[in-house]
Amino acid sequence: MLCCIGESDPLQAIAKLKELGVKATQLCPWTPEQLTSEYAAKVKAALADAGVTPTTQFIGFPEESYVDIAAVERTVGFLWEEKLAERIETAKKTIDFAVAVGAPHAAAHIGFVPRDKASPKYQRLLETIRELVDYCAARGLTFVFETGQETAEEMREFIEAIDRPNVGVNFDPANMILYGKDKPIEAVDVLAPWIVSCHCKDGEWPTEEGKLGHETPLGEGQVNIPAFIAKLKSIGYKGVLCVEREGGPDRVGDFLKARALLEKCKAE
Numbered sequence: 001m002l003c004c005i006g007e008s009d010p011l012q013a014i015a016k017l018k019e020l021g022v023k024a025t026q027l028c029p030w031t032p033e034q035l036t037s038e039y040a041a042k043v044k045a046a047l048a049d050a051g052v053t054p055t056t057q058f059i060g061f062p063e064e065s066y067v068d069i070a071a072v073e074r075t076v077g078f079l080w081e082e083k084l085a086e087r088i089e090t091a092k093k094t095i096d097f098a099v100a101v102g103a104p105h106a107a108a109h110i111g112f113v114p115r116d117k118a119s120p121k122y123q124r125l126l127e128t129i130r131e132l133v134d135y136c137a138a139r140g141l142t143f144v145f146e147t148g149q150e151t152a153e154e155m156r157e158f159i160e161a162i163d164r165p166n167v168g169v170n171f172d173p174a175n176m177i178l179y180g181k182d183k184p185i186e187a188v189d190v191l192a193p194w195i196v197s198c199h200c201k202d203g204e205w206p207t208e209e210g211k212l213g214h215e216t217p218l219g220e221g222q223v224n225i226p227a228f229i230a231k232l233k234s235i236g237y238k239g240v241l242c243v244e245r246e247g248g249p250d251r252v253g254d255f256l257k258a259r260a261l262l263e264k265c266k267a268e
């Protein structure tokens with residue numbers, strides 16, 4: 001993933017991907033200043049020059065915090081009522097950006113889906129996401145849910161409630177563990193019909209109430225990466241294996257080790 005390579009400037013990060021021989025990348029959320037058609041043209045040209053294909057464009061917002069469960073509940077996705085109109089606007093601009101650079105998917109953490117389906121909060125989230133899914137559909141894009149903040153069954157139920165064909169899942173096996181929500185290998189089966197992309201990320205289960213678990217370099221956490229790749233193969237997954245590394249002092253070193261591990265798993 002572009003922002004996981006240890007370069008803060010996206011154009012330099014794309015040059016770094018070229019150096020590393022990376023052929024495809026997901027794109028992280030852009031700052032409000034970057035969300036323009038001029039900047040999208042620059043990113044598109046840089047990707048073409050580097051021979052890197054953009055796959056999934058992530059939607060995100062400046063105030064989002066992943067420091068603990070309470071912060072995620074408060075700040076992530078489309079549940080913050082006062083910011084909802086602004087966020088829908090940003091999401092649509094990000095979808096336009098995805099179209100401009102040629103990414104076929106727009107993805108987001110939508111926030112914790114309320115459990116009470118009759119609640120106004122649940123209904124509002126459903127309507128908001130439908131609006132964005134339809135905005136994607138009109139532009140030939142798939143709207144993609146990143147896994148993590150709910151069990152696979154809960155995500156499946158919400159996707160079915162959205163009731164639109166252009167929806168998918170970006171399956172992040174580590175998030176299921178980090179949020180203490182589900183067993184990732186089994187969860188692949190539940191979400192298999194919708195998985196269009198994935199994050200190859202690893203981590204350890206939370207040990208403290210209200211906290212997230214710890215992310216680790218790929219292969220060093222509790223996902224069981226060889227079993228995850230074997231499971232993706234078994235469902236016929238043909239998408240990109242996208243390395244995501246959100247912490248640690250040596251992003252490039254961790255990426256290179258992750259790529260070697262994935263190549264070994266793919267060959268098995």
Ligand code: MG
Nearest residue numbers: 146172199244
């Ligand atoms: Mg992820």
